[in-house]
Amino acid sequence: MIRSGSYDGVTAGLANGFVQANLAVLPRDLAFDFLLFCQRNPRPCPLLEVIDAGEVEPSFTAPGADIRTDVPSYRVYEHGELVAEIPSLEQIWRNDLVSFLMGCSFSFEAAMSDAGIPIRHQEAGSNVPMYITNIATQPAGVFSGPMVVSMRPVAQDKIVRAVQVTSRFPDTHGAPVHIGDPGAIGIRNLEAPEFGDAVEIRAGEVPVFWACGVTPQAVALNCKPPLMITHSPGKMFITDRRDAEYAVI
Amino acid sequence: MIRSGSYDGVTAGLANGFVQANLAVLPRDLAFDFLLFCQRNPRPCPLLEVIDAGEVEPSFTAPGADIRTDVPSYRVYEHGELVAEIPSLEQIWRNDLVSFLMGCSFSFEAAMSDAGIPIRHQEAGSNVPMYITNIATQPAGVFSGPMVVSMRPVAQDKIVRAVQVTSRFPDTHGAPVHIGDPGAIGIRNLEAPEFGDAVEIRAGEVPVFWACGVTPQAVALNCKPPLMITHSPGKMFITDRRDAEYAVI
Numbered sequence: 001m002i003r004s005g006s007y008d009g010v011t012a013g014l015a016n017g018f019v020q021a022n023l024a025v026l027p028r029d030l031a032f033d034f035l036l037f038c039q040r041n042p043r044p045c046p047l048l049e050v051i052d053a054g055e056v057e058p059s060f061t062a063p064g065a066d067i068r069t070d071v072p073s074y075r076v077y078e079h080g081e082l083v084a085e086i087p088s089l090e091q092i093w094r095n096d097l098v099s100f101l102m103g104c105s106f107s108f109e110a111a112m113s114d115a116g117i118p119i120r121h122q123e124a125g126s127n128v129p130m131y132i133t134n135i136a137t138q139p140a141g142v143f144s145g146p147m148v149v150s151m152r153p154v155a156q157d158k159i160v161r162a163v164q165v166t167s168r169f170p171d172t173h174g175a176p177v178h179i180g181d182p183g184a185i186g187i188r189n190l191e192a193p194e195f196g197d198a199v200e201i202r203a204g205e206v207p208v209f210w211a212c213g214v215t216p217q218a219v220a221l222n223c224k225p226p227l228m229i230t231h232s233p234g235k236m237f238i239t240d241r242r243d244a245e246y247a248v249i
Numbered sequence: 250m251i252r253s254g255s256y257d258g259v260t261a262g263l264a265n266g267f268v269q270a271n272l273a274v275l276p277r278d279l280a281f282d283f284l285l286f287c288q289r290n291p292r293p294c295p296l297l298e299v300i301d302a303g304e305v306e307p308s309f310t311a312p313g314a315d316i317r318t319d320v321p322s323y324r325v326y327e328h329g330e331l332v333a334e335i336p337s338l339e340q341i342w343r344n345d346l347v348s349f350l351m352g353c354s355f356s357f358e359a360a361m362s363d364a365g366i367p368i369r370h371q372e373a374g375s376n377v378p379m380y381i382t383n384i385a386t387q388p389a390g391v392f393s394g395p396m397v398v399s400m401r402p403v404a405q406d407k408i409v410r411a412v413q414v415t416s417r418f419p420d421t422h423g424a425p426v427h428i429g430d431p432g433a434i435g436i437r438n439l440e441a442p443e444f445g446d447a448v449e450i451r452a453g454e455v456p457v458f459w460a461c462g463v464t465p466q467a468v469a470l471n472c473k474p475p476l477m478i479t480h481s482p483g484k485m486f487i488t489d490r491r492d493a494e495y496a497v498i
Contacts, residue, residue, distance in 0.1 A: 032281040039284065039296055040309070047288055052390075060289070060387065138309065141301075167498040170419065174497070248423070248497050249416040 002238075005087055008072045010234035012106065012122075019172065019243055020236040021048050021061065021101040022213040023071055024220060025089075025229035028053045031098040033141025034220065038100065040138035044147055044215035046103040046171045048239070054095035061239035067099045073232035080224035085232060097229075103172035104213050104236055105150060107243040111165040117158045120199045127234065128152070129193035130212050134186025135177065137219060145219040149177060150212040151190065153205040162208060171246040178209040185209065195233075251487075254336055257321045259483035261355065261371075268421065268492055269485035270297050270310065270350040271462040272320055273469060274338075274478035277302045280347040282390025283469065287349065289387035293396050293464035295352040295420045297488070303344035310488040316348045322481035329473035334481055346478075352421035353462050353485055354399060356492040360414045366407045369448045376483065377401070378442035379461050383435025384426065386468060394468040398426060399461040400439065402454040411457060420495040427458040434458065444482075 001007040011020055026034050031053070038045035049061045056066050068089035076084040076092065086092075105128065109119050121128045128150045135147040154162045159179060167175040178185045190207060191198045195214055201207060217230055231237060250256040260269055275283055280302070287294035298310045305315050317338035325333040325341065335341075354377065358368050370377045377399045384396040403411045408428060416424040427434045439456060440447045444463055450456060466479055480486060 032284065035281065035284050035288065036299055039288070039299055050285055050288055164498065170497055248419055249413065 002072050003066065003069045008087060008235070011072065011236045011238055012234060015238050016110070017242055019048065019061070019239045019241045019246060020104050020106050021239055022104050023067070023229070023231040023237050024100045024102070024216055025097050026100070026220065026225060027227055028096040028098055030142070030225055033143055034100065037137070037140035037143040037219065038102070038216065040140050041215070042170065043174060043177060043211035044137065044213065046173060047100060048103050048171060049101040051099040051101075053098045056093070058099070058101060058237075058239070061101060061241050063240070067237070068093050071231045071237045072235040075230050075232050077221060077228045077230070079226060080221045089229065101237060101239070102213055102216065103246070105173055105210065107172035107246065108166040108169045108174070108210070110243055111169060112162060115161050115165045117154060117162050120153050121197065124199055126197035126199065128196050129190070129198050130195035130214055131182070131187045132194045137215065142223040143219050145222045147177070148195070148212045148214040148218055149185070149209040150196070151193075151207050151209050153199065153201040154208045155205050159206060159208065166210070168247045168249060169243070170248060173210050173213070176208045177211050180206050182207060251321050252315065252318045257336060257484070260321065260485045260487055261483060264487050265359070266491055268297065268310070268488045268490045268495060269353050269355050270488055271353050272316070272478070272480040272486050273349045273351070273465055274346050275349070275469065275474060276476055277345040277347055279391070279474055282392055283349065283465075286386070286389035286392040286468065287351070287465065289389050290464070291419065292423060292426060292460035293386065293462065295422060296349060297352050297420060298350040300348040300350075302347045305342070307348070307350060307486070307488070310350060310490050311486075312489070316486070317342050320480045320486045321484040324479050324481050326470060326477045326479070328475060329470045338478065350486060350488070351462055351465065352495070354422055354459065355485075356421035356495065357415040357418045357423070357459070359492055360418060361411055364410050364414045366403060366411050369402050370446065373448055375446035375448065377445050378439070378447050379444035379463055380431070380436045381443045386464065391472040392468050394471045396426070397444070397461045397464040397467055398434070398458040399445070400442075400456050400458050402448065402450040403457045404454050408455060408457065415459065417496045417498060418492070419497060422459050422462070425457045426460050429455055431456060
């Protein structure tokens, strides 16, 4: 449906149980640095698959798919500026483009829900709040910058369980990077997220922060590459792999 | 002591509790393919650190160390042939050399011992038996070839625990890749390992197989790179990081 253009909406809630992925496409001459950046920063950048330069099939995570057509919408950036939002990459594809697929939070949110931990932004029908922190990523080549985190309020008596269930999924951001005081990681105001929407934090709840897949995009755009392509926010690539396949135990 | 040359032996049993690493050094023009190979084959090639081209300090895993001098012994391969075994890389270092440090089995063996699972080859004072399997690795660029596994006999009533404790350490090979029938993964004769020494399998024990860090060396040498440097067998790089830091839960 996505390939034919008959569905171009957000992918949250679609194909439950199947891993969805963030997409970043870069020219070959930046690919080593970006791959190294992901290796050095596995929590914000958990690589699920790297598709060889020029190739379009994610043969490990979705054999038969075409990365140029099977994402609902793409964003094209030139020198760090958004220049187009398009439903297909077929017209602009090049043989030097390397595609990176990275795990996203949908997998661990499903695990939290299964463990009886409600997800506030899902209840509110809004996007998860995301914040730029003072946690530096480990630089690699031209890529460097602060870690972006997502936040979910968790009731105090559910925090241990939230750590446990998300720890099982290091390929989709894994365990939290911080629990509690936002100021300790450089976040001044939880009501003013840099990306997404603020959510209510109720009495007895603690803000819990996970490394966020927006990090590699933000870091890559920082370096203003001649060309970078990503999925449009919330419109992910849906793989054929199940969440449970990525649990380490 | 290793840097000064006053210790040049094997490193098993040294600095207990600290992670030891396999070393592979390759020229920059093969580094992307090798990094991608590791990303695609995390069980045999669990990357702990990639040191930038020409740099010699493993700043994440052992700040202040020097990768040219702090391994007891190095093997130098040219076009896939061993041409030298030397105590230091200072004389042959080049600015285009990228160093890859990969987790080794010592970490998960310690976890098994702690869980009351004896390690046969340690009891015997021999090297772990290693076998070439019919499990194909996922190729990347010039690198491809079969997975090499190590084998440890485990009593039937300890197998579940062995899976659990080693699953906690995906950065040091993690859970077994196979339990039981050697023929199912293409191993004909357990008494004739391709590397290391055969060990006794006692009544009530089952052979359990883990992905082995010899895999990336074997695969890399297969492609006969102009230059590749590794640690000498059993003489690993000892990091400043503790085993427990790499446990996912």
